[in-house]
Amino acid sequence: MKIRLHKLTTEPLLQFIALGVVIYVLAEMIVPLENGLSSNNIKVSEAALIKYMQFQNKRFDSSAAKEKWLSLSIQEREQLIEDYVRDEVLYREALALGLDRDDQIIRRRLTQKLDYVMRGFIEDVEKVSPVELERFFLNNQSDYWIDASITYTHVFISSNNRTEAETKSIALTSLAQLNKMNIPFDRAAAFSERFLFHRNYVDRTPDFVSSHFGESFSEQVFSAKAGTGEWQGPFSSHYGAHLVMITKNDQGRHPVLEEVAPLVLGDLRRQKLDIARKAALEEMIGTYSISRDQLKVQNEDVLAYVP
Amino acid sequence: MLTHKLAKSALCSLFFVLPGAGISAESSTELYWGDTHLHTSYSFDAFLSKNQSADPDTAYRWAKGLPVIHPYTRAKVQIETPLDFLVVSDHAEAMGVMRAVVRETEDLGEMSFWGEVKRWLSLAIIRDSVEDGTSEEVFNDLLPDKALQPGSDPVQDPANVFPDSSLGDMTQTVKTAWGEIVDAADRHNDPGTFTAFLGWEWSSIPTGANLHRVVISPNGAKEGRQYLPFGSDQSQYPEDLWAFLDKTARETGSEFIAIPHNSNVSKGYMFPEVTLKGQPITVNYARTRMAWEPVVEVTQIKGDSETHASLSPEDPFASFEDYGYYLQKTPEAYEVSEGDYVRAGLRRGLEIEQSIGVNPFKFGVIGSTDAHTGLSSAEEDNFWGKFAHDSTPESKRGGPILGGTRATGWNMSASGLAAAWAQENSREAIFAAFKRREVYATTGPRIKVRVFAGWNFPKHAAQAEEIASIGYSQGVPMGGDLVQSAEETPPVELLIRAVKDPADANLDRVQVVKGWLDKSGTSHEKVFNVAWSGERVMDSSGRLPEVGSTVDITTAKYTNTIGAAELATLWTDPDFDENQRAFYYVRVLQIPTPRHSLYDAVSLQVKPPEEGPAVLQERAYTSPIWYTPQ
Numbered sequence: 025m026k027i028r029l030h031k032l033t034t035e036p037l038l039q040f041i042a043l044g045v046v047i048y049v050l051a052e053m054i055v056p057l058e059n060g061l062s063s064n065n066i067k068v069s070e071a072a073l074i075k076y077m078q079f080q081n082k083r084f085d086s087s088a089a090k091e092k093w094l095s096l097s098i099q100e101r102e103q104l105i106e107d108y109v110r111d112e113v114l115y116r117e118a119l120a121l122g123l124d125r126d127d128q129i130i131r132r133r134l135t136q137k138l139d140y141v142m143r144g145f146i147e148d149v150e151k152v153s154p155v156e157l158e159r160f161f162l163n164n165q166s167d168y169w170i171d172a173s174i175t176y177t178h179v180f181i182s183s184n185n186r187t188e189a190e191t192k193s194i195a196l197t198s199l200a201q202l203n204k205m206n207i208p209f210d211r212a213a214a215f216s217e218r219f220l221f222h223r224n225y226v227d228r229t230p231d232f233v234s235s236h237f238g239e240s241f242s243e244q245v246f247s248a249k250a251g252t253g254e255w256q257g258p259f260s261s262h263y264g265a266h267l268v269m270i271t272k273n274d275q276g277r278h279p280v281l282e283e284v285a286p287l288v289l290g291d292l293r294r295q296k297l298d299i300a301r302k303a304a305l306e307e308m309i310g311t312y313s314i315s316r317d318q319l320k321v322q323n324e325d326v327l328a329y330v331p
Numbered sequence: 332m333l334t335h336k337l338a339k340s341a342l343c344s345l346f347f348v349l350p351g352a353g354i355s356a357e358s359s360t361e362l363y364w365g366d367t368h369l370h371t372s373y374s375f376d377a378f379l380s381k382n383q384s385a386d387p388d389t390a391y392r393w394a395k396g397l398p399v400i401h402p403y404t405r406a407k408v409q410i411e412t413p414l415d416f417l418v419v420s421d422h423a424e425a426m427g428v429m430r431a432v433v434r435e436t437e438d439l440g441e442m443s444f445w446g447e448v449k450r451w452l453s454l455a456i457i458r459d460s461v462e463d464g465t466s467e468e469v470f471n472d473l474l475p476d477k478a479l480q481p482g483s484d485p486v487q488d489p490a491n492v493f494p495d496s497s498l499g500d501m502t503q504t505v506k507t508a509w510g511e512i513v514d515a516a517d518r519h520n521d522p523g524t525f526t527a528f529l530g531w532e533w534s535s536i537p538t539g540a541n542l543h544r545v546v547i548s549p550n551g552a553k554e555g556r557q558y559l560p561f562g563s564d565q566s567q568y569p570e571d572l573w574a575f576l577d578k579t580a581r582e583t584g585s586e587f588i589a590i591p592h593n594s595n596v597s598k599g600y601m602f603p604e605v606t607l608k609g610q611p612i613t614v615n616y617a618r619t620r621m622a623w624e625p626v627v628e629v630t631q632i633k634g635d636s637e638t639h640a641s642l643s644p645e646d647p648f649a650s651f652e653d654y655g656y657y658l659q660k661t662p663e664a665y666e667v668s669e670g671d672y673v674r675a676g677l678r679r680g681l682e683i684e685q686s687i688g689v690n691p692f693k694f695g696v697i698g699s700t701d702a703h704t705g706l707s708s709a710e711e712d713n714f715w716g717k718f719a720h721d722s723t724p725e726s727k728r729g730g731p732i733l734g735g736t737r738a739t740g741w742n743m744s745a746s747g748l749a750a751a752w753a754q755e756n757s758r759e760a761i762f763a764a765f766k767r768r769e770v771y772a773t774t775g776p777r778i779k780v781r782v783f784a785g786w787n788f789p790k791h792a793a794q795a796e797e798i799a800s801i802g803y804s805q806g807v808p809m810g811g812d813l814v815q816s817a818e819e820t821p822p823v824e825l826l827i828r829a830v831k832d833p834a835d836a837n838l839d840r841v842q843v844v845k846g847w848l849d850k851s852g853t854s855h856e857k858v859f860n861v862a863w864s865g866e867r868v869m870d871s872s873g874r875l876p877e878v879g880s881t882v883d884i885t886t887a888k889y890t891n892t893i894g895a896a897e898l899a900t901l902w903t904d905p906d907f908d909e910n911q912r913a914f915y916y917v918r919v920l921q922i923p924t925p926r927h928s929l930y931d932a933v934s935l936q937v938k939p940p941e942e943g944p945a946v947l948q949e950r951a952y953t954s955p956i957w958y959t960p961q
Binding site: 133168213216225226235272 | 489492610613615618621622689763785786803804806807810811813814817957959961
């Protein structure tokens, strides 16, 4: 991608910057390359390859890596060596160009990498006892709350073009007749007007029911009895009156540990890992001395956009 | 049985007090066609891929059937059959920013001196690349890298580095763009005639695992201007998107749904066994997901996600318009995963429901284009490409379209459309149809499909004048639930009618796809041929001879001398087991017709390109109906 010169020459700011860049590049060239990697010699040793394999797989177990190395076929070894050489060349070329300096992406990758390496070490150490799991579960019970849920069908009487009294009176008559005739769950549609959403609601939460019928309907239906085989109501919604038959109405509840054990275990492991990671980080920070400049507090409105 | 019938007729007379009882013709539903997934020049990738002029206004004008100027060829183009509704769903990330930068109307936050210098350079690079015609390179550079630790949480993968914004704070520019998109929707929304929804795309794609969702709101500018679209630059986890929708709905009085798409390139993460973070799927996760995501986009330009031949080996029509190319910088061989395909996802939903009590994948389906040209085109003979720059026969193999994927313009599929059964053409009514999943997908043609499930439909219901009134009063429509109610539940019946697109090809056959769960908690699938054209005879194993083909490869023409204009049936599940969870959806196949690549080949006077077949069988997929034992 080229930037057109005629445009650049018209920018005084750029002339100034260009001069700066030239000086910077000259200065960089004068500073000798400090790292020993600048030589053009790449040594492919067994040790280097085994180390390379561990980094490739993000598993730092040298004996396992060695075993794997010994099990590789000749072609696989050649492929590995080819990959190693290519990576090494690209890496050295990039270093030679100074691409590692002052680059946010590389900084972030490096920190992520270290974080990952730390995690690998910590994870092997941590074990969880049943007692510990139970205690963690009890302390964090609110995280595992299971919402109420309900299964029902409904006969709908629209309040469109009807007064409230008319709607209610039709609903009450219909209710009596539905119960008198013992109309079953799956016949509801035959006696209903068309409703905007579903006929049958299977295992739905108060939030979901509210989003289709409104809050007040949801409260009414969730406080009704299930499994009676009877039609109940009328319950009113934004749209009219509803006669419902409920087959299941489960209250919201805290589950027992057995129901959610894998989730709790995962959460506990993550928490322990976080604590261990933080401790390891604190330890690392402890080995540094940190000096701070006096920092001015900026107006919060002008804080930079953080994507 | 007789007493039952008597009771029924007695009831009909008893219920005279309820004047509207049963479904009258007026309260039935009409079919509306739309696209819920279209990008304009306000999307960064559309703009960098040479759509610099087709903005939301162009998109609406095209959808309404007006001639518009193509953003790349500058030719006058026009849709053959206009749409009834449209969602302009530009990427939330840097929405409108590329366009503003090139027009020099960007409004960016202050930065440090060096920040300003870097930004000045970035702006110059963007502007120059657009002027030079090399801006696709800038886009390809923004695509993700492949995972270093495949199989684990891709968001935490070391390779997952979100591109740093050297442009600084883009909020003001995004705000302006969003305001213009919202206003265009309100301007073009015309209740009764044409519906324009507010929408955007949340474009999460950690390490190339596509988790994209299109968000739709039926509200107008009053609510829409109170928030800015939530992008993957804020979080790449869908749980955080749902939390944003929940909070914003409460704060602004808006309603939302989110529609996942391109599960086919999600690397197994779209319909997974565990959450993206690797946690087990819980009751709450399942319910939250289903509250926000009632519908999935099953087919679009980047391929069809119904099912893959390796997941459905018994289904000869599987692997329609496969698209095996990940959206990333670095090439990576495509691997089929159960989490990638809709049918496998529906099956997995039954399995999870069996173990935790709630089905996290109880979704309906729609199709849409995901075109980036501002032109919603799903017509094979009038297909205007994925991006603007691959819209002409000669530019289909012009260069990399999506990073290292090696896909060409001929790998793209001229697909799909969203069909909604709604009471009227308005934001409220069509949105309600999405919420109740009474919507379906086609791969382009406007095949009309009704399906109702229930028990005891009248014997000749399929031949009835108006099957909807029977269906609605005695069953549930697509997207609905059937629940075991009686002691001995009879087999589920499906009442189905499919009608060809008046301006397109005849129909080959209607199929029912059933998924169910056996006693051990393992899911299965089976495809039944239930109605077909001509005098073909199904063999004892349920196979039906092919319908044949009238396509002339040398001219890209076909005739409607085979197939049927309409197919209808009342089908009873021969394998029904009242104790097994199940879902049923309908698939309708057209007779073979030319693929868009064949029209290109004929116009270029070359052999049909090897990317995809020369001839295909377009299809419709309905949303499923679920049966749940007590």
